[in-house]
Amino acid sequence: MLPRLIALLASLSFTGLAQAGTTHYPLTLENCGMPQTFAQAPERAVTIGQAGSEMLYALGLGDKLAGTSLWFNNVLPEYQAVNARVPRLADNEPSFEAVVAKRPQLVAVQFEWMVGAQGAVATREQFAELGIATYLLPSDCEGKDNLVGADGTRLQAFQVDSIYKSVSQLAEIFDVQERGAALNADLKARLASARLQLRDKDLSNTSALFWFSSSELAAAPYVAGRQGVADFMLRTLGVRNVVDSTEEWPTVGWETLAKANPTWLIIARMDRRRYPADDYQKKLEFLRKDPVTKHMDAVKYNRVILLDAEAMQAGIRLFRGLQTLSAAFASGHAAQ
Incomplete structure (x- = not known):
């Protein structure tokens, strides 16, 4: 369809x-x-x-x-x-x-x-x-x-x-x-199709966090700031970004992010291996075991979306990424 x-x-x-x-x-x-x-x-x-x-x-x-x-x-x-x-x-x-x-x-x-x-x-x-x-x-x-x-x-x-x-x-x-x-x-x-899929969905109380990578798994992660490409994806679909910084990919501590308690966690899946957290499976393992992150609602209720890192950038993949996010937000289940 x-x-x-x-x-x-x-x-x-x-x-x-x-x-x-x-x-x-x-x-x-x-x-x-x-x-x-x-x-x-x-x-x-x-x-x-x-x-x-x-x-x-x-x-x-x-x-x-x-x-x-x-x-x-x-x-x-x-x-x-x-x-x-x-x-x-x-x-x-x-x-x-x-x-x-x-x-x-x-x-x-x-x-x-x-x-x-x-x-x-x-x-x-x-x-x-x-x-x-x-x-x-x-x-x-x-x-x-x-x-x-x-x-x-x-x-x-x-x-x-x-x-x-x-x-x-x-x-x-x-x-x-x-x-x-x-x-x-x-x-x-x-x-347009990504927006259309959410036309009857109330997302006014829905928030999200983009985790791109980290220099070390336990270090403050690189997350999507306000006004950037990833933030545009959320705004387009009517979802709030919990990060306030205007830097493109600022580092923010997990304690601060856990207090923000986003509805959804969107983590970058990449084939690059520059940092340990480039591996999405290591990201998932960290989220489920870390004493701070494991209590976040998105982790407890498996509202974690895997998205190609390039879909978080200003290129043609962004539009496929919007469709992936839209499908997950519409169903309430992670589309991986």
């Missing part, structure tokens, strides 16, 4: 869309405060961040990727074949030299802390000196200060339109605007 509903909503989303045009080169785009000019559609690109990688796959541009890096989860099943042909430069951040060695005409970046003023890989100026354009996903720079807090601080609430903007601009850069319009229509339909 739900797939047919998504298809119906997607078809309705196309109504009124202007006919996608053709890119006229040279194309200059303002991107996160820096103009980027493209003399032609890039033939070789490198992505630093899973969101950009899967966005390009969804646009049918996998053959343009000369390398990818920074992955939280395994690739979506429908992109396994194309992804298998793309070199993985690093599971986390690649070196500047590894990126440049692929001779890209474009580097698409998910997080500004990877390529920015204090870039873990490089600054945008370093790439520009080599004639390499950089495209930062607007979701991570618009309305956000990435020099404050480990993962940046939101100056205003995350706007989902920034994802649609990324899709449209990448489609324009590569001259595949019709594919971009189709992808955005699908994403909007998924968001």
Whole structure:
């Protein structure tokens, strides 16, 4: 039933869309405060961040990727074949030299802390000196200060339109605007279906907590702050975030979180293994055994939702994540 509903909503989303045009080169785009000019559609690109990688796959541009890096989860099943042909430069951040060695005409970046003023890989100026354009996903720079807090601080609430903007601009850069319009229509339909599933559900007294990871299992966890991407997911579905910080992923002690006693715990499932708590099974074991967390209602009544870490980020997986959360909130049972 739900797939047919998504298809119906997607078809309705196309109504009124202007006919996608053709890119006229040279194309200059303002991107996160820096103009980027493209003399032609890039033939070789490198992505630093899973969101950009899967966005390009969804646009049918996998053959343009000369390398990818920074992955939280395994690739979506429908992109396994194309992804298998793309070199993985690093599971986390690649070196500047590894990126440049692929001779890209474009580097698409998910997080500004990877390529920015204090870039873990490089600054945008370093790439520009080599004639390499950089495209930062607007979701991570618009309305956000990435020099404050480990993962940046939101100056205003995350706007989902920034994802649609990324899709449209990448489609324009590569001259595949019709594919971009189709992808955005699908994403909007998924968001609408998630909301529709909760249309008769009163969630005014429902709260939730996103636990991404922890440097050590007993340490204060990285949780979703207010105004960020994960918080947007909750607001979209009418659920309150128990964390007040405007940092993207602040650390908050378990004693404080236990006192907030959220209705639901949403924990990141990832294939990355940078921290011990990247393993969701270790997260679950900790929650059930720790003397503080085991008394939380969400743990006692098994209201714990496993969600791919990438679904908590500003990419195409976010919309599938919304549908997962919606199904759990609607049924009152964890959808895992």
